[in-house]
Amino acid sequence: MTIKNILIDLDGTLTDPKTGIHGSIRYALEKLDQPLANDVDLDWTIGPPLKASLAKLLDTQDDDLAEQALAAYRERFSVTGLFENEVYPNVEVTLRQLQAQGYRLFLATAKPTIYAKQILVHFQLDQYFTEIYGSELTGERTNKADLIAYILEKEQLDAQQCIMVGDRQYDVIGARANQIETIAVNYGYGTVEELIQAQPVTQIAQFNELLECVNEINVERKVS
Incomplete structure (x- = not known):
């Protein structure tokens, strides 16, 4: 089956959140x-x-101590950190092209949905997504496999018509657990060794390579 639905990670794939995340952790x-x-x-x-x-x-x-740290992190991140962020080159134009070609785009991030939506709205990227999916503030669906399973169920998607795009092994492993392959971006936060071990179906060096990459996979699928 050809790819119709593209699940896309946020941090390290669409935007570089380093400044905000590091500052909020500290x-x-x-x-x-x-x-x-x-x-x-x-x-x-x-x-x-x-x-x-x-x-x-x-x-x-100590789970309580980790919860205290998470609450303190969110004090800063929810107000300041989430906007200390930068969209990677060619992201907006590529999302627009993908949407124009009929692909349905779904955000699939371990970041809480409430923050992910604010970030996409802030950078005016929300308009390209059919829906935005993330985790809950309570911790549900921070595991990528659980999140992707939830998206497939909620949207009634056929896994064979989907592909995941992300920068870390968690994206590849989580997608594969749901019978979905992954295109890895190698400009994010996944190390070379990490991505070699995870074995995505292919890697791209810039986000604007995604359109051609997906189209090529579809051509190959039609031929086979």
Whole structure:
């Protein structure tokens, strides 16, 4: 079957959220009297569920402490951090072209839906998406496999007519758990080694390569 529906990640795929996420993490840990050194690498926190990342930074298995850190993170992120963000080159024009060619676009992010919607509206990208899907503030659907399963069910989509676009192994693994392959963008926060191990169907170096890539996959599917 040809691809009709494209599920797209947000952080590291459509936008670079580094400044806002890093600043909000540092704010949270400082509020808990466990400030981070300036040279601590935080890039790995972009993509996976945030609460687990905060627990790792705190070196704790105390769920209450991780919840406190998450609440402190959101204090800053919900007001300031979510707008400390930058759209990657060619994203808007590519989304417009994909929509014009009849593809249905769905945002699929582990970020809470309430923040994802605000970000897309802020950058005027929401108009290109059939629907915006993220996690709940309670932590539901932060796992990519659960999120994608939820999207398929809610939208009554055929997995064989879908493809996922993302930058981390979580996107590839979560999509594959739902019988969907992934096009990985290699300009985001997934390492070279991580993406080699995850084995997406292909990789693109710029977002504007996506249209041609999807069209080529559809041609191959029709031939086979």
